[in-house]
Structure formats: structure tokens, C-alpha cells
Amino acid sequence: MSQFFMNEKSELVNEAIEGALMTTPFHNLSRLDAGEGIRVVVRNDWDKRKVALISGGGSGHEPAHVGFVGKGMLTAAVCGDVFASPSVDAVLSAIINVTGEAGCLLIVKNYTGDRLNFGLAAEKARALGYKVELAIVKDDIALPDNPQPRGLAGTVLIHKLAGYYAEQGASLEEVTQRAQQAIADTASIGLAFATCHIPGEPQDNRVAEGESELGMGIHGEPGVTTLKTQNSREIVQIMAEKLAEKVPEDKQALLLINNLGGFSMLELSVLAREALRSPLAKQLSHLIGPATLVSSLDMKGFSLTTLLLDEERLRALQAPVEASGWQTVEQLVAPSTIKGEEIKRPPQAQPSANAAVQRVVDKVCQTLVDLESELNKLDAKVGDGDTGSTFAAGARKILQGSQQQALPFNEPARLLTLVGEQLAVVMGGSSGVLMSIMFTAAGQQLEQGKPLPQALMAGLDRMKHYGGARIGDRTLVDALEPALQALVEGKGLNEAAAAAHQGAESTASMSAARAGRSSYLNQDSLNGVKDPGAYAVERVFAALK
Numbered sequence: 148m149s150q151f152f153m154n155e156k157s158e159l160v161n162e163a164i165e166g167a168l169m170t171t172p173f174h175n176l177s178r179l180d181a182g183e184g185i186r187v188v189v190r191n192d193w194d195k196r197k198v199a200l201i202s203g204g205g206s207g208h209e210p211a212h213v214g215f216v217g218k219g220m221l222t223a224a225v226c227g228d229v230f231a232s233p234s235v236d237a238v239l240s241a242i243i244n245v246t247g248e249a250g251c252l253l254i255v256k257n258y259t260g261d262r263l264n265f266g267l268a269a270e271k272a273r274a275l276g277y278k279v280e281l282a283i284v285k286d287d288i289a290l291p292d293n294p295q296p297r298g299l300a301g302t303v304l305i306h307k308l309a310g311y312y313a314e315q316g317a318s319l320e321e322v323t324q325r326a327q328q329a330i331a332d333t334a335s336i337g338l339a340f341a342t343c344h345i346p347g348e349p350q351d352n353r354v355a356e357g358e359s360e361l362g363m364g365i366h367g368e369p370g371v372t373t374l375k376t377q378n379s380r381e382i383v384q385i386m387a388e389k390l391a392e393k394v395p396e397d398k399q400a401l402l403l404i405n406n407l408g409g410f411s412m413l414e415l416s417v418l419a420r421e422a423l424r425s426p427l428a429k430q431l432s433h434l435i436g437p438a439t440l441v442s443s444l445d446m447k448g449f450s451l452t453t454l455l456l457d458e459e460r461l462r463a464l465q466a467p468v469e470a471s472g473w474q475t476v477e478q479l480v481a482p483s484t485i486k487g488e489e490i491k492r493p494p495q496a497q498p499s500a501n502a503a504v505q506r507v508v509d510k511v512c513q514t515l516v517d518l519e520s521e522l523n524k525l526d527a528k529v530g531d532g533d534t535g536s537t538f539a540a541g542a543r544k545i546l547q548g549s550q551q552q553a554l555p556f557n558e559p560a561r562l563l564t565l566v567g568e569q570l571a572v573v574m575g576g577s578s579g580v581l582m583s584i585m586f587t588a589a590g591q592q593l594e595q596g597k598p599l600p601q602a603l604m605a606g607l608d609r610m611k612h613y614g615g616a617r618i619g620d621r622t623l624v625d626a627l628e629p630a631l632q633a634l635v636e637g638k639g640l641n642e643a644a645a646a647a648h649q650g651a652e653s654t655a656s657m658s659a660a661r662a663g664r665s666s667y668l669n670q671d672s673l674n675g676v677k678d679p680g681a682y683a684v685e686r687v688f689a690a691l692k
Contacts, residue, residue, distance in 0.1 A: 195247030214472020232260030250278030256298025289362025339448025623680030
């Protein structure tokens with residue numbers, strides 16, 4: 148089964164490039180028409196009097212590299228197939244089409260295919276009379292003994308710094324020198340819980356569940372070690388310690404937090420919090436991200452990058468650009484809290500006696516407690532089988548207060564408000580909140596002098612307002628509203644009970660539910676089965692007759 152969103156694999160990169168061109172906010176990109184198989188995206192506002200900057204490599208690392216083409220950054224990006232270097236001809240086409248007398252700098256990540264293809268293209272361009280230099284980014288510190296450190300997310304920082312100096316009109320020699328100095332001052336380390344899904348290929352699941360791989364490459368290459376943890380604090384501590392070794396004590400650094408593609412924003416916020424509370428944080432002054440800058444398709448992982456800062460380098464990084472993939476550089480500021488006003492709760496209601504009211508409350512609660520098993524069985528046919536337990540939990544709480552003589556039975560308004568507060572706590576889920584809304588609103592109406600039936604009807608209206616259910620939606624409203632309406636009209640409990648019974652009966656013949664979990668079931672599952680909430684209302688009013 149495919150785990151990749153695409154039409155035809157053979158057209159995946161071409162269609163992705165077209166989509167990027169259609170959606171760029173600056174309308175400053177075009178595809179270079181230089182022959183079949185040449186995938187080059189260029190600035191359409193380019194001035195050849197300035198040093199051209201070209202980067203590229205395999206696709207699958209978006210927004211790199213197309214997302215960084217634009218004023219203040221790259222002049223062109225050369226795109227290969229997924230995780231495959233572009234051809235020599237593609238790179239050479241880019242060079243000869245964007246390079247003027249000022250020359251061209253190629254910025255590539257340190258992978259064999261990119262070094263060879265970009266390098267050979269540079270040699271061919273020089274033979275044609277073009278001034279071309281090559282800067283190879285090798286910021287990966289996960290494999291300390293590797294003679295060829297890989298290029299990771301730090302590459303984007305080199306794009307930005309070189310782009311700044313090129314935009315200022317600096318010479319090729321200066322732009323190259325600035326890029327090389329920045330490469331030497333950049334360090335990155337990555338980690339992943341799992342490799343990515345490559346179009347048309349099965350996923351490599353070499354990382355065991357609950358583990359993570361430190362130093363996994365952006366093409367899924369094996370890392371330096373497997374960690375027996377996925378704990379955010381432990382992982383970031385290990386990575387931050389390695390990065391801290393690359394930042395001299397007398398220097399300040401920028402931190403780039405890069406999503407490799409599969410981390411959610413929730414996880415990235417946790418990641419940022421851990422990184423900015425690690426020992427590395429004392430040497431950090433600015434931040435980029437968390438954001439996706441150099442991805443690895445949908446890899447469940449991230450990388451951290453540090454770049455040593457001085458005032459000039461910071462100014463270059465903060466200069467505005469017209470490239471959709473770039474993220475702004477922000478100064479680190481400690482989070483603050485604002486003292487808020489605490490909720491003022493009304494004084495706790497004092498217990499008071501009223502035997503008649505207490506008998507009604509006890510009867511209602513005991514009825515719901517006794518119905519627990521029956522309601523659960525009924526709900527199992529049309530829901531998740533817990534209506535009885537939910538109603539009984541609330542009823543037991545109120546019954547316990549009654550038995551302990553802890554309720555304000557002689558103050559109906561406060562009694563309803565207290566019941567509302569307690570139901571929200573003990574019933575749980577949406578049922579508890581809805582019932583709490585009803586009783587709380589009814590208590591407010593009683594406090595304002597409304598008769599009990601009208602107060603309860605007003606509470607039901609508020610419950611309907613927030614819950615969304617109406618008569619005919621196959622909920623307890625179908626039984627409760629007609630019962631309360633009978634009381635509002637001055638009828639007795641017998642008429643109210645009859646109305647509740649009729650309303651509950653009607654739910655058994657409703658072909659569809661439009662609220663609650665029953666709304667996910669088909670007609671065959673609902674036929675002949677009363678709504679559990681409506682049935683509970685029916686039985687309560689029957690007990691009160």
C-alpha cells in the first residue's frame with residue numbers, strides 16, 4: 148500500500164516544482180527551459196551584475212532548495228529526483244544561464260553525488276570561461292571520525308549569509324570567503340524515531356519501537372548510535388551537550404531547530420522548550436524555528452544547528468529576503484507570566500433542610516442509580532455502553548450529599564447551582580458538562596425569581612444552545628423538553644410523565660441520530676432502540692408521579 152501522496156512517481160518532482168511556482172508569495176520564480184530532464188528553478192528578477200548563488204541536490208528535502216530561491220538568497224536551485232543528485236548537465240545549465248561577469252558560487256551539501264556532479268559542472272563552466280567557486284557544507288557532528296561530514300540544515304544558513312553579501316554587491320572572492328567562514332562555524336546533529344517513506348518503496352523500520360537513532364542522515368542513512376529512549380529531555384540533553392562543545396565559552400550562537408518532516412507542532416514546541424532549557428542555552432542569543440527548513444520527506448525526526456554569531460553575521464541573517472522557505476531570526480527572550488485575576492467563586496452553600504425537596508432529589512437519584520445496568524445495556528446497542536454508569540456517578544454524588552445532610556435543600560437556586568457544579572466534576576465527558584450547564588442556568592433563573600418549571604426550561608434551552616441537540620435529534624431532549632413543557636403549561640406530574648414517555652418512545656422509530664455517539668451509526672443499528680438518555684428521563688418522571 149502506498150504511503151505517499153502523488154499521481155505518477157515519474158512526474159512527482161516535476162509536479163511538485165510546478166506547485167511551488169504556483170504558490171510562491173513573491174511571484175519571483177520561474178522554471179528554466181533548457182532541455183528535457185533539466186529541472187532548474189530561477190529568479191525571474193535576477194540581475195547578472197551580481198554574484199549568482201546556485202544550490203540544489205536531491206528532492207525530498209523541501210523547502211530546500213526551491214524554497215530558498217529569491218532576492219537575498221539563492222539565484223537558482225537545481226533539483227534531482229528524490230534523494231538523487233541532479234545531473235551535471237542540469238547544474239551546468241543553471242550556471243551558464245544565471246552567471247554574469249561577477250561569477251557564481253555553488254553551495255552544496257557534502258554528499259558524494261552532489262560533490263561530483265556540481266564539481267564537474269563547475270570545471271566545465273570554468274572551461275567555458277565562467278568564474279565559478281564551490282562551497283561544500285559539512286555541518287554534521289554526529290559522526291566525529293567521519294572524514295566527510297554530511298551537510299544538514301546548516302546549509303540554509305550558508306544560503307542566507309552568502310545571499311546577503313551577493314545582494315550587497317560583494318565580489319565572488321568575498322562571498323566565497325564569507326560562506327567558508329560560516330561553514331567552519333556551523334554544527335548540526337540530527338535524530339529520528341523512524342526513517343521516511345520513499346515514494347514507491349517500503350519503509351526501512353530498523354529503529355525499534357521506543358528507541359531513537361542519533362545521527363540518522365537526511366536520506367535515512369544509519370546514524371552513530373541507537374538510544375534506548377524517546378524521552379524529549381534525555382534526547383535533547385545528549386544533543387545539546389555535543390553542540391555545546393562547538394561553541395566557545397566567549398562566543399554567542401544562533402540555534403536553528405529543524406523539523407525533518409514528521410514532527411507535529413506540539414512536539415516541536417516541547418523540543419524548543421527542552422533545547423532552550425538545556426546547558427547549551429546559556430550560549431544562545433538568537434533562534435530560528437522550530438520550523439521545517441531541510442526535511443527528509445516525512446521522517447519522524449529533527450535536527451539542531453548552531454552558528455557562531457557576531458554583529459555583522461547577525462545583521463546579515465536578519466536582512467529581509469523574498470524566499471518562501473526562510474524563517475526569521477528572533478532574539479531569545481525569557482518567557483514571562485502575567486498575573487491574572489482568579490475566579491471568584493460564590494460562598495459555599497450552607498446545608499439546609501426541606502423534607503419535600505429532599506424526597507424529590509433522593510427519588511430522582513435513586514432511580515438513576517438503579518437504572519445503571521439497564522441503561523448501559525441499552526447504550527451498548529447504540530453508543531459506547533456507559534450512559535448508565537455516567538448518570539449513576541452523578542446521582543451517587545448528589546445522593547451522598549443528601550444522606551450526609553450537606554445540601555441546601557431549603558434554597559432551591561443554590562441547590563441547582565451546586566448540583567451543576569458537582570455533575571461537571573463526577574460525570575465526565577460532554578454529558579457532565581451539558582447537565583451542569585442546564586442546572587447552573589436553571590439556578591440562575593430561580594435566583595431571578597422564575598418558577599421552577601420555567602427555570603428548568605431555561606436551563607434546557609442553554610443546554611441545547613451549547614450542545615446543539617433539538618427535538619428529533621434522538622437525544623434526551625426528545626423526552627425532557629415535552630415533559631418540562633407540560634409543567635410550564637401548568638399540568639401535573641402525570642401529564643409530564645406521559646409526555647416524557649411519548650418522547651422517549653419516538654426515539655425508537657427515528658432513523659438517524661444527529662447528536663452524540665449514536666450519530667455515527669446507521670439506521671439498522673438504531674431501529675427499535677430507545678435513546679438511553681431519553682429513556683432515563685422517562686423513568687425519572689415515572690418515578691416522580
